Amino acid sequence: MTQTLTLRRPDDWHLHLRDGAMLQAVLPETTRHFARAIIMPNLVPPVVTSADAAAYRARILAALPPGADFTPLMTLYMTEQTDSADVVAAHASGLIAAVKLYPAGATTNSASGVRDMARVQPVFDAMAEAGVPLCVHGEVTDPDIDIFDREAVFIDRVLDPIRRRTPGLRVVMEHITTADACAYVRESDGTLGATITTHHLMINRNHILVGGIKPHYYCLPVAKRESHRTALVELATSGFPYVFLGTDSAPHTQANKESACGCAGVFSAPVTMACLAQVFDEANALDRLEAFASLNGPTFYRMPPNDATITLERGAPLDIPASLETGEGPVVLFDPGRPVNWHVTKA
Ligand code: DOR
Numbered sequence: 001m002t003q004t005l006t007l008r009r010p011d012d013w014h015l016h017l018r019d020g021a022m023l024q025a026v027l028p029e030t031t032r033h034f035a036r037a038i039i040m041p042n043l044v045p046p047v048v049t050s051a052d053a054a055a056y057r058a059r060i061l062a063a064l065p066p067g068a069d070f071t072p073l074m075t076l077y078m079t080e081q082t083d084s085a086d087v088v089a090a091h092a093s094g095l096i097a098a099v100k101l102y103p104a105g106a107t108t109n110s111a112s113g114v115r116d117m118a119r120v121q122p123v124f125d126a127m128a129e130a131g132v133p134l135c136v137h138g139e140v141t142d143p144d145i146d147i148f149d150r151e152a153v154f155i156d157r158v159l160d161p162i163r164r165r166t167p168g169l170r171v172v173m174e175h176i177t178t179a180d181a182c183a184y185v186r187e188s189d190g191t192l193g194a195t196i197t198t199h200h201l202m203i204n205r206n207h208i209l210v211g212g213i214k215p216h217y218y219c220l221p222v223a224k225r226e227s228h229r230t231a232l233v234e235l236a237t238s239g240f241p242y243v244f245l246g247t248d249s250a251p252h253t254q255a256n257k258e259s260a261c262g263c264a265g266v267f268s269a270p271v272t273m274a275c276l277a278q279v280f281d282e283a284n285a286l287d288r289l290e291a292f293a294s295l296n297g298p299t300f301y302r303m304p305p306n307d308a309t310i311t312l313e314r315g316a317p318l319d320i321p322a323s324l325e326t327g328e329g330p331v332v333l334f335d336p337g338r339p340v341n342w343h344v345t346k347a
């Protein structure tokens, strides 16, 4: 039985760092294990222009813990006013790694997102031409569509039509949660990639709803039934080259989660690598964890993998602290509710 695992240092291809006191508190939880992360732009107000991204990047760099070797990969939040020239120049200069598409109203701070995809078609065209990846929150917002069906419907009604209209556009379908999305990405010709979160590999909707409502398991897209979770585990552990880790670690204060209208988001950054080793171990796929966490993402984003390494060891069950103190109040950590026998021992 493998007891020790050394991997190239992983990257997180979907991360929420927030700003101010929250940024200060959560950033070290990512830099401890990860070399780079795609930084989500859904601040209030959102990061919409290259000037916004440059300023946010400077705030992240100023908040780095001493000695940290970490590169934030910035994104722009697409609106119906997004300027193609600004996007292309920001990507060419290395300031941004991608543009994020939120359908308006799909999730936290998405009100300025896109309502009418036809309005941003010129931006998609410019991005395809310049090789700028598009990160997509893949859920429709139509009130008639059941929340558990919103991802599958998005593929048919929105994502596939965008990809057909925009040959060459490189798209990352983020935080996929369904067997439908797994099947869709398995047909990729290389222009479509997908990220999977740690928590969607470990919980299904029963974990949220059975035996009392568990707000700390609530995120968007919401976890689906068990057959979808097993499809995600099969894909993540398969070695398939266009699927990679995006934690979607999304801190909210305990007060904002434990509320009559609780925020969506799971804070998983501190425990992600240990949890992933557990998942891959249970699937007899420890030898494929490096592809998922450290190799496939850089290949898709056309970046070199990291040279540094991290080491994990199997041992006694991981002791997961209940919460992280932040200047805005405690943030509860993701705890899968079952033993995690892996620990990061060198990073
Ligand atoms: O659960 C989520 N939380 N899903 C998202 O898409 C946004 C995120 C957040 O910003 O809290």
Ligand code: ZN
Binding pocket: 014, 016, 040, 248, 250
């Ligand atoms: Zn997210």
